[in-house]
Amino acid sequence: MTRRTRHLSGRRCLLAIACCLLAMATARAEHVLYDADGRRLEVSVSPRFPVDSRQQITHWAEQLAHSLTLVYGHWPRQRWAIEVETASGSADDPIPWAQVSRGDTDRVSFYVVTNTHTDALAREWTGYHEVSHLLLPYRGWGDTWFSEGLASYYQNLIQARAGLITEQDMWQRLHAGFVRGRDDTRFDGLSLISVNRQMRRNGGYMRVYWSGAWYFLAADLRLRQRSGGSYGLDNALRDLNDCCGEDALSVPEIIHQLDAASKQSVFSELYTQLRNATQMPDHVPLFAELGITIAGDDVVLSDSGAAAQRRRQFLQSTAL
Ligand SMILES: [Zn+2]
Numbered sequence: 001m002t003r004r005t006r007h008l009s010g011r012r013c014l015l016a017i018a019c020c021l022l023a024m025a026t027a028r029a030e031h032v033l034y035d036a037d038g039r040r041l042e043v044s045v046s047p048r049f050p051v052d053s054r055q056q057i058t059h060w061a062e063q064l065a066h067s068l069t070l071v072y073g074h075w076p077r078q079r080w081a082i083e084v085e086t087a088s089g090s091a092d093d094p095i096p097w098a099q100v101s102r103g104d105t106d107r108v109s110f111y112v113v114t115n116t117h118t119d120a121l122a123r124e125w126t127g128y129h130e131v132s133h134l135l136l137p138y139r140g141w142g143d144t145w146f147s148e149g150l151a152s153y154y155q156n157l158i159q160a161r162a163g164l165i166t167e168q169d170m171w172q173r174l175h176a177g178f179v180r181g182r183d184d185t186r187f188d189g190l191s192l193i194s195v196n197r198q199m200r201r202n203g204g205y206m207r208v209y210w211s212g213a214w215y216f217l218a219a220d221l222r223l224r225q226r227s228g229g230s231y232g233l234d235n236a237l238r239d240l241n242d243c244c245g246e247d248a249l250s251v252p253e254i255i256h257q258l259d260a261a262s263k264q265s266v267f268s269e270l271y272t273q274l275r276n277a278t279q280m281p282d283h284v285p286l287f288a289e290l291g292i293t294i295a296g297d298d299v300v301l302s303d304s305g306a307a308a309q310r311r312r313q314f315l316q317s318t319a320l
Pocket residue numbers: 006007129130133147148151
């Protein structure tokens with residue numbers, strides 16, 4: 001059975017242990033890669049792309065896959081796939097459509113405009129967002145805030161960890177997202193769960209997505225503070241993957257497992273706080289604990305002190 005979620009749109013070398021070009025009857029370019037744990041990824045690119053574009057797109061997909069190992073060292077599933085199909089559209093919006101399909105093999109499908117350029121793909125956040133969805137076991141339907149929040153948070157962390165954006169860019173992008181969530185005020189007064197339930201019909205996407213991202217930043221920060229930087233969200237997700245990566249769990253079940261893994265109640269406490277919140281929580285106090293202040297529309301990062309040291313640790317996984 002296939003389950004889908006859809007979207008409109010320091011290097012520790014664990015990849016490229018093996019990469020081979022398989023001659024497919026369809027002339028579809030298919031590369032097979034393995035991570036350090038021997039987990040397998042198949043990358044296939046539509047033959048409708050020009051040959052040189054296919055090579056560039058395959059390289060981009062390898063970058064996405066590598067970035068995903070910068071959370072807990074291996075890919076979430078024993079087998080997964082990235083498929084890239086052609087799409088029509090503007091080169092300014094190189095990935096107009098993408099989706100994650102869950103099944104025996106998790107599949108991330110990208111629809112990429114045929115006249116795209118590698119640089120445009122490399123700058124596009126969508127790819128990093130989509131692969132970040134795989135960090136959670138399949139959660140069933142509902143509670144979009146949870147999976148979208150995790151992907152919105154990690155898309156920025158894994159790009160910075162892979163050296164594709166700077167630390168400044170990472171926090172700036174997170175700040176910009178939180179501001180979009182805060183500015184989505186149409187449903188203030190309603191709980192996050194209420195807004196989430198009616199989101200596809202009435203909107204409120206930014207409130208839902210960025211409330212979720214706030215949840216994971218708050219949880220990550222609290223775990224790191226309590227452990228002196230030795231245990232964070234990366235560890236909790238690895239433990240969740242170890243126990244339940246093949247399972248279909250509801251969000252309350254995932255939260256229970258995350259609390260059990262971390263031997264604390266951080267996730268359930270924040271869940272209670274957030275699910276009843278009637279507006280987007282404020283990220284500025286969280287940023288202050290990381291030596292980040294806001295000047296106009298920009299983040300300002302402190303250079304020294306304990307908060308700055310704590311902040312820089314987000315550029316490394318606590319699980320590696
Ligand atoms: Zn998403």
